[in-house]
Amino acid sequence: MSKENKTVTINIDDQILEVEKGLTILRAAEQNNIYIPALCSHKNLTPFGGCRMCIVEVEGMSGFPTACTTPVEEGMVIKTHTAQVQASRVEILQLILSEHTSSCLICEEKDECKEYMGTIRKAGVTTGCRYCPKDGQCELQDLVEKLGVKEINYPIYYRNLRVEKDDPFYDRDYNLCILCGRCIRVCQEIRIANTLAFKQRGPKTVVGPAYDRTHIDAGCEFCGACVSVCPTGALSEKVSKWEGKAEREELTTCPLCGVGCQIRLLIKKNEIIGSLPAEDPLVNNGQLCVKGRFCVAELVNNYQRLRKPYKTQNGTKVEIFLEEAVELSAEKLSACSPEQFGMLVSPNCSNEDLYIAQKFARVAVGSHNIDTTARTFYGTGFNAFLNLMRMAVPLSDVLKASIILCIGLDTRFGRSVVGVELRKAVERGAKIITINPRHHNLTMIAEKEFQPVPKMEVNLLNSLVMLTEKKKTPTSQFRSKRTTGSLSGELSTVAKMLKEASAPVFLVGSEFLQYDESPQILEAVEKLARNVSAGILPLPVQNNLFGSVLMGVYPEFLPGGFSSTGKERIDNLRKRWSADVPNFSSQWNAETLSSGSRMKVLYFIGEVPPNSRPPSDFLIFQNIYPPDISYEPDLVIPSAAFTEMDGTFINGEGRIQRVRKAVDPPGEALPDWEILCRIAQKMGIKGFDFSNAREIYEEISSLIKGFGDFDNTKRKANPMICEGELNIPETRPSRTKKADKKFPFLLSVSVGEHTYRGFPLSTWVEGLKKLFTEGIIDINPEDARKTGISRSDEVIVTSAYFEKIWSANILSEQTQGTLHVTLPQGESIGNNPHPVKIRKKDV
Amino acid sequence: MTNKDYIDIFSRFNGEEGDLIPLLQEIQEKFGYISEEAIKNISRFLKISENQIFGVASFYSQFKFIESGKYTIKVCMGTACHVRGSLNILDEFRRNLHVEADETTDDKLFTLETVNCVGACALGPIVIFSGDYHGQMKIKIVRELLEKYKSKNEKESETAV
Ligand code: SF4
Ligand code: SF4
Ligand code: SF4
Numbered sequence A: 001m002s003k004e005n006k007t008v009t010i011n012i013d014d015q016i017l018e019v020e021k022g023l024t025i026l027r028a029a030e031q032n033n034i035y036i037p038a039l040c041s042h043k044n045l046t047p048f049g050g051c052r053m054c055i056v057e058v059e060g061m062s063g064f065p066t067a068c069t070t071p072v073e074e075g076m077v078i079k080t081h082t083a084q085v086q087a088s089r090v091e092i093l094q095l096i097l098s099e100h101t102s103s104c105l106i107c108e109e110k111d112e113c114k115e116y117m118g119t120i121r122k123a124g125v126t127t128g129c130r131y132c133p134k135d136g137q138c139e140l141q142d143l144v145e146k147l148g149v150k151e152i153n154y155p156i157y158y159r160n161l162r163v164e165k166d167d168p169f170y171d172r173d174y175n176l177c178i179l180c181g182r183c184i185r186v187c188q189e190i191r192i193a194n195t196l197a198f199k200q201r202g203p204k205t206v207v208g209p210a211y212d213r214t215h216i217d218a219g220c221e222f223c224g225a226c227v228s229v230c231p232t233g234a235l236s237e238k239v240s241k242w243e244g245k246a247e248r249e250e251l252t253t254c255p256l257c258g259v260g261c262q263i264r265l266l267i268k269k270n271e272i273i274g275s276l277p278a279e280d281p282l283v284n285n286g287q288l289c290v291k292g293r294f295c296v297a298e299l300v301n302n303y304q305r306l307r308k309p310y311k312t313q314n315g316t317k318v319e320i321f322l323e324e325a326v327e328l329s330a331e332k333l334s335a336c337s338p339e340q341f342g343m344l345v346s347p348n349c350s351n352e353d354l355y356i357a358q359k360f361a362r363v364a365v366g367s368h369n370i371d372t373t374a375r376t377f378y379g380t381g382f383n384a385f386l387n388l389m390r391m392a393v394p395l396s397d398v399l400k401a402s403i404i405l406c407i408g409l410d411t412r413f414g415r416s417v418v419g420v421e422l423r424k425a426v427e428r429g430a431k432i433i434t435i436n437p438r439h440h441n442l443t444m445i446a447e448k449e450f451q452p453v454p455k456m457e458v459n460l461l462n463s464l465v466m467l468t469e470k471k472k473t474p475t476s477q478f479r480s481k482r483t484t485g486s487l488s489g490e491l492s493t494v495a496k497m498l499k500e501a502s503a504p505v506f507l508v509g510s511e512f513l514q515y516d517e518s519p520q521i522l523e524a525v526e527k528l529a530r531n532v533s534a535g536i537l538p539l540p541v542q543n544n545l546f547g548s549v550l551m552g553v554y555p556e557f558l559p560g561g562f563s564s565t566g567k568e569r570i571d572n573l574r575k576r577w578s579a580d581v582p583n584f585s586s587q588w589n590a591e592t593l594s595s596g597s598r599m600k601v602l603y604f605i606g607e608v609p610p611n612s613r614p615p616s617d618f619l620i621f622q623n624i625y626p627p628d629i630s631y632e633p634d635l636v637i638p639s640a641a642f643t644e645m646d647g648t649f650i651n652g653e654g655r656i657q658r659v660r661k662a663v664d665p666p667g668e669a670l671p672d673w674e675i676l677c678r679i680a681q682k683m684g685i686k687g688f689d690f691s692n693a694r695e696i697y698e699e700i701s702s703l704i705k706g707f708g709d710f711d712n713t714k715r716k717a718n719p720m721i722c723e724g725e726l727n728i729p730e731t732r733p734s735r736t737k738k739a740d741k742k743f744p745f746l747l748s749v750s751v752g753e754h755t756y757r758g759f760p761l762s763t764w765v766e767g768l769k770k771l772f773t774e775g776i777i778d779i780n781p782e783d784a785r786k787t788g789i790s791r792s793d794e795v796i797v798t799s800a801y802f803e804k805i806w807s808a809n810i811l812s813e814q815t816q817g818t819l820h821v822t823l824p825q826g827e828s829i830g831n832n833p834h835p836v837k838i839r840k841k842d843v
Numbered sequence B: 001m002t003n004k005d006y007i008d009i010f011s012r013f014n015g016e017e018g019d020l021i022p023l024l025q026e027i028q029e030k031f032g033y034i035s036e037e038a039i040k041n042i043s044r045f046l047k048i049s050e051n052q053i054f055g056v057a058s059f060y061s062q063f064k065f066i067e068s069g070k071y072t073i074k075v076c077m078g079t080a081c082h083v084r085g086s087l088n089i090l091d092e093f094r095r096n097l098h099v100e101a102d103e104t105t106d107d108k109l110f111t112l113e114t115v116n117c118v119g120a121c122a123l124g125p126i127v128i129f130s131g132d133y134h135g136q137m138k139i140k141i142v143r144e145l146l147e148k149y150k151s152k153n154e155k156e157s158e159t160a161v
């Protein structure tokens, strides 16, 4: 294509410019550093043309066109700042301000107010006016400044709308809203939520969900995208509402799931006041989910953070110095035999922490007894899940795919940036197919949806496997037996779509992971992917699950993901570490924690395994928060949170990403690796004299391929490499009973997956208590009617093995005859799904 | 309104975005108003969020979101009627019925609405009570009218039994 076809020549304010064809006047001006005032326009959103601040004069065009909606044309002559244009802008801005609280904008005292607060008022203190949380960061304020508006010549009208504070995380004061529509556009164009719309019209126009629903009820993702784009103080984050402007920022990686979004920590003094998405082209493209956007500050600032170590002496807590804690640990560990030692370390820890932890176990204690609770989370499906991670493709493949199969995936609260990518893919013409026994947020964009009854997922997937088999297999008896007419037709259609698709991608969420049949489900997914040459991206719940395998924090895995049973591998480590490493002989792991024999020393780093204290003589609990009292740890050591340390994580796609220290840890808290190194040194063990995360990273990169420069980690997506398997006894063969007369409902259970360092996030982040509800049982309306149960009733759920009481939620998307509940990690009901009966608790 | 009603209506559309307004019109015509259930069903059918549908529907004054009562009372709020005190008439209805404009009484008998000019300004203030025009309305007539329709309703329901 010749150059002339792609660009046009225009004249803005007497500058001759060559600009890309198809740009709007506003974008063309911006690219050439010519300022045109604008309010409703936003670089990531479609033009709206609502505020009229951007009016310009264009030769040959009548009136004043808006620069944000008018495309450039060859030979256009544009004037951006004629006297008439400026005068109109001032007038328009005054009109906008006539419906907007404006003391912060045009008060005579405003300049002095901030510093001296001199205005006389009735209160006995000088307070100054703080009407609006956006003070100092408001785009309206900027414009008033730039256009020199000093007074408002229109009658002031206050809309007197109720300030909406009912939802978690952000407040809405639509008295400050200028109806620019940015929030609506970001919610409709970028997110899947579509929570916001203009309602009514004319002077009654307001922004919000249908009727007067709360955002929770309207399907909001609480992604905060609307808060970020609002030019005024109408939308404001609850926790940082009055914090004002950040003093500095630090780029880091979110540790709250395996997507690994890049976030900007907002910092004031030595405190995190908030977090915003980075415009990172590889992972999250300027978007975050509720966890990364709204939970970080509250999580790391909670007043209950551990600051000083303490030991328990005769049942009472005694605060000690870190030095004493290190001595005490060294003493106990030196006296502990390898088989009587066990360490659990969190897959939320950095690679450097994990690497040091396993080196500590293997060299300082001489034991392979190190594990993570990921083993209990994935259970019998763990190996199958790791197999999928070995095939992982980058998230960006979603954008290239013509068909995306989402298995057990929901992106409303967790992983919502994946939802954003899906939406983009759909816009581009891709088709989404979902398989999920439960309701989920992809319904709006799905082309085909399958909602199998629990226990039928394997059949459904296996049918697809068979239908996509390259070699023609004779009709399977099971397909004809199990699937009814229309379903089998649908399945054939989907099989055909998958076979014909170019580069299909499968995304695997966490809905099935706790089911008895999860290994079979995940295996079927793998087979199906092979049949249709699809890329798979499993989306791990734990942010550094990948790192935990690669660093070797499992008895079965050595650094590099090598199998511990390999003699040569161990010899190699001995050489590299110049230390003795025992041959593999571990019987211990996270599953045997409570059932196994009594241990001499148990060491939990960022892990809080459920069911209180496992049998042990000495329990060291190292974390950022104190344990539940039922633990009665002998020693508690405070760790640094991810905002207080340097290091790296590896996300689900296999990208090595940096974690950067933004603030100092509280009190005597230190990064986990540093505490471990101090203990090892105290024990007189060599090979632990690291003084920073970089040195550890360098040792890792000398052992494992793909780890480059610490300051410039390549962040390339790489499928996981690990040899061997985890030792997971197939103790739970799939023998789930069907529902019968006595227990007519099939109850499925998922486990609360939103945790950080072993604690449910909702323990420390208030707003999440409303979003991540546990112990609430979903019931189909028809079933509820038959059993006389209504919303919020207490329901007694009985099976042959247990009786529980949960609170009812009536949900039309729950399939009839099935029930669902989310439970905290560690609480189990045995078989899953499980036949049960229900009745309302008598009051 | 049953599921079948919706299936009937939806079967006449392709499920495209442009179907939204005709669909809303048809549902309103058939059922008199747009219920929450209707919005939910349209949302599933067209794959447009309930919030967006409500946004669009509430832009047009022709769509109602409440079930209409047996008798609809329209109070004209046009300029001429306004000047002649239609606000007082409206207030009197609100006081007597215990509802606001665009609401229906609990017994589902009356729906109170406002309209903007019905083109009979000379007769203002105007009230259209169940289709009948009442010009030069007075506050004291409000109660008389309400009583009249209440007893009318009672008689009708007696004969119905
Ligand atoms: S938080 Fe996100 S999903 Fe909710 S209204 Fe704002 S943009 Fe929409
Ligand atoms: S809330 Fe903010 S972003 Fe949304 S329309 Fe109002 S001013 Fe614009
Ligand atoms: S999607 Fe995952 S990584 Fe991204 S912000 Fe949310 S929790 Fe953090």
Ligand code: FES
Pocket: A037, A038, A039, A040, A041, A048, A049, A050, A051, A052, A053, A054, A055, A066, A067, A068, A069
């Ligand atoms: S920025 Fe152009 S109309 Fe608002």
